[in-house]
Structure formats: C-alpha cells, structure tokens
Amino acid sequence: MTQTASPWPAPSAQAPLDATVEVPGSKSLTNRHLLLAALADSPTELIQPLRSRDSALMISALQALGVTVTDTDAGLRLETAPLRGPAEIDAGLAGTVMRFVPALAVLADGEIRIDGDPRARERPMGPVIRALRDLGATIEASGPHGESLPLTIHASGSFNGGAVELDASASSQFVSALMLAAPAYRRGVDIRHVGGALPSLPHIAMTAQVLRERGVEVDEAEARWRVSPGTVSGGRIVVEPDLSNAGPFLAAALAAGGTVRVPRWPERTTQAGDLLRGILTRMGATVERQGDTLAVTGPADGVIRGLDVDLTEGGELAPTVAALCALAATPSRLRGIAHLRGHETDRLAALVTEITRLGGEARETPDGLEIEPATLRGAAVETYHDHRIATFAAIVGLRVPGVEVVNVATTAKTMPDFPGMWQGMLGQRA
The missing domain is CATH 3.65.10.10 (Enolpyruvate transferase domain)
Structure with a gap:
C-alpha cells in the first residue's frame, strides 16, 4: 500500500456533534x-x-x-x-x-x-x-x-x-x-x-x-464444528453495515460530546461490533435504539470513564476502545487480546508506542493493555499499514489538537473514504 506524502491532520471537534453516519457494509x-x-x-x-x-x-x-x-x-x-x-x-x-x-x-x-x-x-x-x-x-x-x-x-x-x-x-x-x-x-x-x-x-x-x-x-x-456436504444456495x-467500522464514529460522541447515529443497526447480529453498545455505556455514554438507528450520546460532563473489560470476543474493537481509554479520567485494562499481536501489525505494541508518543501512559500485559490517565499532546501517529491504528488516532485527535495520522490512506482497507466521512461527521468539507 502506498504511503501518503504527508500526514493527515486529524480534525479537532469545535462543538458537540449532531451527526448521522451511513456506515458501509460489513x-x-x-x-x-x-x-x-x-x-x-x-x-x-x-x-x-x-x-x-x-x-x-x-x-x-x-x-x-x-x-x-x-x-x-x-x-x-x-x-x-x-x-x-x-x-x-x-x-x-x-x-x-x-x-x-x-x-x-x-x-x-x-x-x-x-x-x-x-x-x-x-x-x-x-x-x-x-x-x-x-x-x-x-x-x-x-x-x-x-x-x-x-x-x-x-x-x-x-x-x-x-x-x-x-x-x-x-x-x-x-x-x-x-x-x-x-x-x-x-x-x-x-x-x-x-x-x-x-x-x-x-x-x-x-x-x-x-x-x-x-x-x-x-x-x-x-x-467443535461440523459442516455437512451439500448445496449452497x-x-x-x-449485507449488514459494518458495526466495528461504526465504532470510531460512535466513539466520537464520547470524545467530542454530542450525539452520533448509525442507521440500519441490526436488532440481532453475530457481529462483534454490537458489543460496543455495552462498552460505550460503561464508559459514560447514553446508548439507545431509535427505530433501526443506534444513537450514542457522550457524557453530559464530558468525562470518559475508564474500564476493565475482556475483549476476547471483540478484539477488533480494541483500538477504538483504547483511544477512549487514553482520554479517560480513570485507569483502564483491556484483556483477552493477546492474539492482536498477529494482526495487520502487532496492535498491542503499536498502541502502546502511539499512546506514549501522544504523551499518554500505556503498557502491555501478557493478554492485553493497561492505560493510565494522562494529559495528551499532539503528535504524528504512525499507523503501520493498519486501518484500526489510523482510526484510533482520529478519535484522539477530536479532543487533542495537533494529532496527525501518517498514511491515513490505509483506512481504505475497510472504509474507502474514511477522511471524508470523518470530516462530514464534523460538518466540515472533506
């Protein structure tokens, strides 16, 4: 994948959000x-x-x-x-x-x-x-x-x-x-x-x-799983919308305040992204269904709560959750995600490196991460050709001025126009 010539300036939120985001298919x-x-x-x-x-x-x-x-x-x-x-x-x-x-x-x-x-x-x-x-x-x-x-x-x-x-x-x-x-x-x-x-x-x-x-x-x-030979119709x-890709947009409601809505959220699904409803609630958000739309509203006082959570069933959500944990007022522990060391990059090492680069405090554990409250600062965040590290940085950038994302084009792995969608959520021109 070709690296972009210069880092993408992650936009900071200038006001609480009020956005509806159409998320592409899973x-x-x-x-x-x-x-x-x-x-x-x-x-x-x-x-x-x-x-x-x-x-x-x-x-x-x-x-x-x-x-x-x-x-x-x-x-x-x-x-x-x-x-x-x-x-x-x-x-x-x-x-x-x-x-x-x-x-x-x-x-x-x-x-x-x-x-x-x-x-x-x-x-x-x-x-x-x-x-x-x-x-x-x-x-x-x-x-x-x-x-x-x-x-x-x-x-x-x-x-x-x-x-x-x-x-x-x-x-x-x-x-x-x-x-x-x-x-x-x-x-x-x-x-x-x-x-x-x-x-x-x-x-x-x-x-x-x-x-x-x-x-x-x-x-x-x-x-154990047994699949019989037979005809595939x-x-x-x-195709349902991608609930894990919806994660950064829903997390934006906590980072920036206000409300973000994602239409076509399935009432029942096997997608791990549905775990976000409970996770974001624990971190201080108000989460509700409005017909077939999921709406997430950030905490009224703007304070994100850290959490201790087992992400064994939803490891792909870890970078999104880690971004909020880096902005949280209390410590966090993410467990059950040792396997992320073998993803697009070693995601645990990457998250620790980039949280530290941003002035935060994070460390690896045998099966996950521990993240402590800290005052973050702007920096150019490396993405390691990993789309979820790029969206991690974008979430942090909503609250921390001066965050830049190196090779934001890597988000095209699962979202063809993430920068445009992100700026559209903020009411900005892409």
Whole structure:
C-alpha cells in the first residue's frame, strides 16, 4: 500500500456533534458471502456489500479462480463456474483472503499461488495450512516448517475433507476458512479446536449463520464444528453495515460530546461490533435504539470513564476502545487480546508506542493493555499499514489538537473514504 506524502491532520471537534453516519457494509459478512457465492448453485446478488481494498482483493481472487463478478446498481452479481487454475492471487494484508481462499482453492483444478503484502508473510497461517494438508491437500509454503505465505496449492478439482484438529488460538479465521469451503468437500468437515483460548467466537458464529442462511447444515458443540456436504444456495443477500467500522464514529460522541447515529443497526447480529453498545455505556455514554438507528450520546460532563473489560470476543474493537481509554479520567485494562499481536501489525505494541508518543501512559500485559490517565499532546501517529491504528488516532485527535495520522490512506482497507466521512461527521468539507 502506498504511503501518503504527508500526514493527515486529524480534525479537532469545535462543538458537540449532531451527526448521522451511513456506515458501509460489513467486511466480515461481505467476504464470507463472496466466497460462498463461488460455490453457489445459482447466481448470487449481494446488496450493499463493502467496497474496500479487502473486498476488492477477495473479488480478484474469485475472478482468478473463474468466478464472474459484475457490478449492479445495488451491489454485485456473482456467477460461478468450475474453479480452475493456474491462478496468481494477491491476498494483500487481508486475513479473510489469505486464510479463506486456500480452503477454497483446494477445490480448483490446477496450480494456485497465493502471496500478499510483506507483513502478510509474517501473519499466522500454519494451522489452516496444516489442517488442509492433514485432509489431503498438496501445499508448498514458505517460512519455518512451510507454514506462511507465499504458498502454492496443487489442486485436482475436488477435495475429500473429513475430520481434522487444529489450533485456532491465534485466529478464529482458521476455523471459518474450513467451514466456508466445506459444503463442496465430499465429506464436509468435522473440526475440533485443540489449543488455548479461542478468540473472536462471534466470527465463527457468523460463519455458521451465513452457511445456514444459504441452506447448509452446521452442527456446533464446544470447540467443535461440523459442516455437512451439500448445496449452497444463491439468491439475494443484503449485507449488514459494518458495526466495528461504526465504532470510531460512535466513539466520537464520547470524545467530542454530542450525539452520533448509525442507521440500519441490526436488532440481532453475530457481529462483534454490537458489543460496543455495552462498552460505550460503561464508559459514560447514553446508548439507545431509535427505530433501526443506534444513537450514542457522550457524557453530559464530558468525562470518559475508564474500564476493565475482556475483549476476547471483540478484539477488533480494541483500538477504538483504547483511544477512549487514553482520554479517560480513570485507569483502564483491556484483556483477552493477546492474539492482536498477529494482526495487520502487532496492535498491542503499536498502541502502546502511539499512546506514549501522544504523551499518554500505556503498557502491555501478557493478554492485553493497561492505560493510565494522562494529559495528551499532539503528535504524528504512525499507523503501520493498519486501518484500526489510523482510526484510533482520529478519535484522539477530536479532543487533542495537533494529532496527525501518517498514511491515513490505509483506512481504505475497510472504509474507502474514511477522511471524508470523518470530516462530514464534523460538518466540515472533506
């Protein structure tokens, strides 16, 4: 990803907010539905999918494997064909692409090569590679023990699947990858997690839900998931807004005061971003549903309360919560997020470094962060090609003048025009 020539000046709020923000579709749901469309028995129409770097990388991967993808007024239309190689696939820095696509590519006929950004070669891949090999796949991969990108899959047009054990303690995506492709495996899959605490369980629940919505039988037990072979239905799929991407905008109501509203907030969802309702309430906000709109109003006295919270099920929310904790009047502890060390960057180290750069006080713990109240100052915040570190800095900048964001363009990974949306929320011209 190209770094911008100069840092983006994060705007400070000049008055309490009164804004309604239309958030793009969920990245997690978009990329799951895109992959299932490659296996569907009829064309799939995705309504209001996310348009971002991550979804573009998934679309390009599917096209390389033979899927036809066309734009429509409402979103995308996908028509499948027998998956084929040879193919060269760029995973960028998208975890859903680098982990989901290999499980799909074993169904293709031919040689499939997958690589990504330099940091992608450092991200955990071993469990999904080992699981596919245990199920019979022939995969050549780089790194220690041949368990990282780039990798080459030698596929023959079909795949048996079956029972397999894997350690998904580094990422729930290892489980979701096998589940999503399993309907097209001759024996489906029977996955058993063997390892430490499993992070981001809502994402596995999301995978099970989208499979069931497409007519696939899924059985779940403790640390075990069985997906039966069967037909994946096509049809019309409406994608929920991305609730985690809504997080920075809702957090802005606490940082700047006033109210921010996000329309189309689902009444029930498997998205981890829904945890924000409780988290922001604990930090002093008033959170309420107004029809299908979620409204968050900052504390009347402007004081943000720190909190002790387990984010095992919502690690992706940690940078947003950390930004508010850095502005809070009391100490905070974020737990259950050791796995964030293997994300787009080492997010725990990055957050500690950047909070410190801003004059704050933060330290790593074995499974998270501790953040103390401090008087912050403006600084140029590094983003490490990580979209959530960029939005962390933007939140802090609402209250702290002089914050700049290095390479704010990295937010295009999940939000194509974050700077414009952010300034629009403030009533400013982009």
